[in-house]
Amino acid sequence: MFKHILVPTDGSELSMNSVARAAAYAQESGARITLFYAQPEAPSVYAGLGAVSNAHLSQDLQTRLNEAATEILDAAEKVVHDAGASCxxxxxxxxxxxxxxxxxxxxxxxxxxxxxSHGRSGVSALLLGSETQKVLAHSTIPVLVYR
Known part of the structure; x- marks a missing residue:
């Protein structure tokens, strides 16, 4: 049995459904969960000819990204705890x-x-790719894909 499960989430409905299912599995099997959020890098802010800039813009962007990560993980953590699992x-x-x-x-x-998995297929999957597909292709750790 698996003892330590990484559960990536992006806050989407499908992702939160996956968190709930992983939490139920963890509670049943006694596994623990690590919730994970991949935060995008803040865009670079530069000052130069023709650029409009605010001295606090970089910090404001970083603050908003941090707040989004906290909000998403707070919601996921609640789902895990409501299922009786730890994370x-x-x-x-x-x-x-x-x-x-x-x-x-x-x-x-x-x-x-x-x-x-967001379940893209055909041309959209080919052009857009999928983080899940990339994890499946590159991970040496088992991956369970919930749809």
Whole structure:
């Protein structure tokens, strides 16, 4: 059985459904959960000819990104606790969520990655790609995809 599950979430309805299912599994099996959020990098703010800038713009953007991460993980943590399971939370910043997911699972000793799939197919899946597909392709840790 799996003992430590990484559950990435982006706050979407599908992702939160995955959190709920992972929490139920963890409660039944005695596993613990690490909730994960991949926070995007704040866009670069620059001052230059023709640029409109606010001295506090960078800090405001970073504050909003941090608040979004907290809000998403607060909601996910409530779902886990309501199911009677325990969890910890991890936020990592970067531009490639699938790499952050795999690195976090490795760093935290997770033995399963439990994540949602948005179910894209055909051309949209080919063009847009999928973080879930990238995790499946690159992870050496088992991945359970919830749809």
């Amino acid at each position: 910890q939370r991890v936020v990592r910043v970067g531009g490639k969520p699938y790499e952050l997911i795999i690195a976090t699972a490795d760093a935290n000793g997770c033995d399963l990655i439990f994540m949602a």
